[in-house]
Amino acid sequence: MKTKSRILLLAAALMLISLYFFPIWNIDLHAPQYPEGIGLRIWVNQITGEKKYDLSNINKLNHYIGMKPIEPESIPELNYMPYIVGSIILLGILVVLLKRKKLVIGWIGIIILVAALGLYDFYSWGYQYGHNLNPEAPIKIPGMAYQPPLIGSKQLLNIKAVSLPGVGGLALGATILIATAAVVTDKKGKPDDAK
Amino acid sequence: MKKIILILFAVTLSAVFLTNCTQSGETASDIDAAKKVYVAPGKYDEFYAFLSGGFNGQVSVYGLPSGRLFKIISVFSQNPETGYGYSEETKPMLMTSYGFVPWDDAHHPELSMTKGVPDGRWLFINANNTCRVARIDLKSFETAEIIEIPNSGGNHGSPFVTENNEYVVASTRFSVPIPEKDVPISSYKENFKGTLTFIKVDPNNGDMNIAFQILVPGIDYDLAHAGKGPSHDWVFFTSYNSEQANSLLEINASKNDKDFVAAVNWKLAEKFIAEGKGKKMHTVYYNNFFDESTLSAKANKLTSVTVLDPKDCPGLIYYLPTPKSPHGVDVDPSGEYIIAGGKLSTVIPVHSFSKMLEAIKNKDFIGDKDSIPILKYESVVAGEVENPGLGPLHTEFDGKGYAYTTAFITSEIVKWKLGTWEVVDRIPTYYSPGHLCIPGGDSEKPWGKYLIALNKITKDRYLPTGPELCQSAQLIDITGDKMKVLLDFPTIGEPHYAQAIPADILLKNNKKIYELEKNYNPSAVKSEKYARVERKGNEVHVYLTATRSHFKPDNIEGVKTGDKVYFHVTNLEQDWDIPHGFAVKGANNSELLIMPGQTKTILWIPQQEGVYPFYCTDFCSALHQEMQGYIRVSSAQSSVKISFN
Known part of the structure; x- marks a missing residue:
């Protein structure tokens, strides 16, 4: 592989470090009573509010519709996701050292697979929270579910939920794009040191 | 005939035009005023204004220029709405040496200052009746501390702060026997004394402690203001009843041509304290704190205060003769001019700080009162404002070289120029203003945009509500050459004085919840x-x-x-x-x-x-x-x- 492609690849791998510093996904809730905003931030290892008390305040609001409180400690994925991301970064560095294009393609495949599984997991948690409602909830609307959108916006009673990738999620996407670009551009030139 | 028809037509037209005008009742000038005070829904006012509640014992918080009421801060009076003074956590706030006192008469809000400019940390306010000073925290807009002033008959001249809150001062309106004892009232001249109290404020957390009291001749001390810039080390107190009358004061205390402004050098007082000139005196007073971490108050009983006697402290106090029963005393932003509102005087006397220092140096005295030298009026006066209206009471400044004085009897505000002492504008108020407030108007750097007249009489200004009427504030635009009334707004209790500060200064620290x-x-x-x-x-x-x-x-x-x-x-x-x-x-x-x-x-x-x-x-x-x-x-x-x- 060309040096330029390898540098791109290394950058793509290192970009994943940002997942430890920025949320992967943002869910912002818009309601008339929250001019200051209220929202959730999904990180590689935790779920927090946009502001300090947002998570507990969202749980407090959700109890009216019978949604289970969101307790980050009860979501096991948050425990092992940091290790998976770490492993992907190390694999990426290894691939850069090994200079094998097939391995690079394999690495990209792994990232896409993990991202897809992550999204599916996020969707299924959203589904569970949105559908498994306490039958004794004060507010019951037949046929109404409160699953937040995977991506995009959705009106849930008085609240408009907007779900979009955060900086971490965008970095993950960028990693895939840059790594793919590294592979694609590498085709055109001759390998620097092909064996 | 045609002519007559034409004239009739013209008359009808103009009548229609005129009626239209009066029906809507608005002139172009009114519409301009309305625009200036209109704060669109959801938008913030430019200033916070803190108005004392007078006999309701509280502080009300308004927005300027809209005149909208936001909050009533419970200070000296119980408030069953919130439980203040009823809850176990807040009952200790109202403890005094007279037991639990659930009300008071709160007059003068005063913002804390840094380098002579309001800093938005605290608001101090006095209790006139059972002598106290409160400190309100401007993060939470709640009362944080109340300290009782011992050896005082009525805490009116209070709480005015020095340029960096070194001290909050308090002077006694009613002289009384000190220490209190059972004596005939007619022995006033022999037994009655006044005190000037200096309260130290901890720069970190605002905790107040009485640093010292100065024992002064028994007359009525009224108001005060601290010096600025060159006069930083001094505080000026007005007084009346130099006649030392003890009954029918409206006659008996209005005889002398001149009363006094007392100029006190607090830096020198600190020196005398350091030299051990202060005497410990037994007395009982309370200092009550609201602890932010336990969210509850503690009442602390204290039993001793340090007292300075001017007899032992030469140079500590000078009396500036001032016509006539002066009420307010206000120091201009430069710190050079000391303006006294001689309420029965036909002129506003303006003292010069530099002339005062010169007169002290030259020992230009006309006598003394209980060892306090009395300076010669002509040697200290910088000028007199002629024709200022009757009953001048209080003066504030716009920072552009002008002073504004309320005239109670002629019910107006008079604008005059510092240095030339000429009146340049006057505007009627409705009716009889006491204090006035310009944001930062008693500081080194006023935000000279608005003026609030705090009127004592309301009469026909609003829809009537039986014999008891609301009090009235009037917002006046002072940005142009001519003052212009923009808005009347009703107020809570009886505001005496008010202070205002740009909202931005407080907004950044505002507390939303208790964690x-x-x-x-x-x-x-x-x-x-x-x-x-x-x-x-x-x-x-x-x-x-x-x-x-x-x-x-x-x-x-x-x-x-x-x-x-x-x-x-x-x-x-x-x-x-x-x-x-x-x-x-x-x-x-x-x-x-x-x-x-x-x-x-x-x-x-x-x-x-x-x-x-x-x-x-x-x-x-x-x-x-x-x-x-x-x-x-x-x-x-x-x-x-x-x-x-």
Whole structure:
């Protein structure tokens, strides 16, 4: 592989470090009573509010519709996701050292697979929270579910939920794009040191 | 004939035009004023204004230029709306050496200052009747501390601050025997004394302590202001009744041509204290703190104060003769001019600080009073403002070289130029202004945009409400050559003085909630799982939590008639603007209004058997009406055990 492609690849791998510093996904809730905003931030290892008390305040609001409180400690994925991301970064560095294009393609495949599984997991948690409602909830609307959108916006009673990738999620996407670009551009030139 | 028709037509047209004008009642000038005070829905005012409540003992918070009321801060008077002065956490705030005093007469709000400019940390205010000074925290807009002023007959000339809050000062309006003793009132001249009190303010947390008091001749001390810039080390106090009358003062204290402004050098006072000239005097007074971490107050009894006698302290005080029964004393932004409102005088005398220093150096005295040198009027006066209106009381400044003085009797505000002393504009007010307020108008750097006239008489200005009328404030635009009234707005209680500050300075520090994790009230319950009821002898402690939309516990049994039931209610919310209320039937004191993260306690002593409802009084949520509970009260002999769920 060309040096330029390898540098791109290394950058793509290192970009994943940002997942430890920025949320992967943002869910912002818009309601008339929250001019200051209220929202959730999904990180590689935790779920927090946009502001300090947002998570507990969202749980407090959700109890009216019978949604289970969101307790980050009860979501096991948050425990092992940091290790998976770490492993992907190390694999990426290894691939850069090994200079094998097939391995690079394999690495990209792994990232896409993990991202897809992550999204599916996020969707299924959203589904569970949105559908498994306490039958004794004060507010019951037949046929109404409160699953937040995977991506995009959705009106849930008085609240408009907007779900979009955060900086971490965008970095993950960028990693895939840059790594793919590294592979694609590498085709055109001759390998620097092909064996 | 044609002509006549034409004229008739013209007359009709103009009549129609005129009626249109008067029907809407608005002139172009009114529309301009309306625009200037219009704050669009959802937008913020430019200034916070703090108006004293006078006889209601509180402070009200308004926005300028809209004149909208935001809050009434409980200071010296109990407030059953929030439980202030009724809850166990706040009762100690109102303790004094005269016992629990649940009201007062609050006159002068004063913002804390840094380098002579309001800094937005605290607001001080005096209690005139049972002499006290309070400090309000401007993060939470709640009273943080109250200190009693011993050896004072009436704390009117207070609480004025020096340029960096080195001291908050207080002077006694009524001279009294010091220490208090049983003497004939007619022995005034022999036995009565006044005090000037200097309260030290801790620059870190604002804690107030009486540093020293100066024992002064027994006359009536009225108002005060600290110096600025070159006069930084000095504080000026007005006085009246140099006649030392003890009855029918309106006649007997209006005889002398001149009374005094007392100029006190506090830097020198510190030197005398350091030299040991201060004498410890036994007295009793209270200093009450509201602890931010326990969210509850403690009343501390103190028994000693340091007193300076001017006889032992040469150079500490000079009297500046001032016509005639002066009320306000105001120092211009440069610190050079000291303006006294001689309420019975036909001119406003302006003293010069530099001339005063010169006169002191030259010993230009015309005599002394109890060893306090009296300076020669002609040697200290910088000028006199002629024709200032009758009954001049108070002066503030716009920072552009002009002073504005209220004239009570002629009911107007008079604008005049510093240095030339000429009146350049005057505007009527409705009616009879006492104090006036320009944002930062008594500081080194006024924000000279608006002026509020605080009128004492309202009469026909608003829809009448029987014999008792609201008080009236008037907002005046002072940006142009001519003053212009923009707005009348009614006020709460009887505002004496007001202070205003740009909203931005306070907005950045404004507290939204009390953090539950930092609530160290010993009765706090931070989670529903710890909510409980405990009996200790004839006391029952209910540790109650409130959150949308229920109390925990909400069914309580085992209480007996005559039990002292303490409801310790913690609001578990950590969301902005979600207070909960607590009220129990037959409460002889008050309800509670509990902010997010706060704990408040109210005592309830049921006298009759039965089942008593309790409920949330603040419409907290869609299911607020469901936020209720019951407490069963059995006979004193009953064997019902404490139970709850």
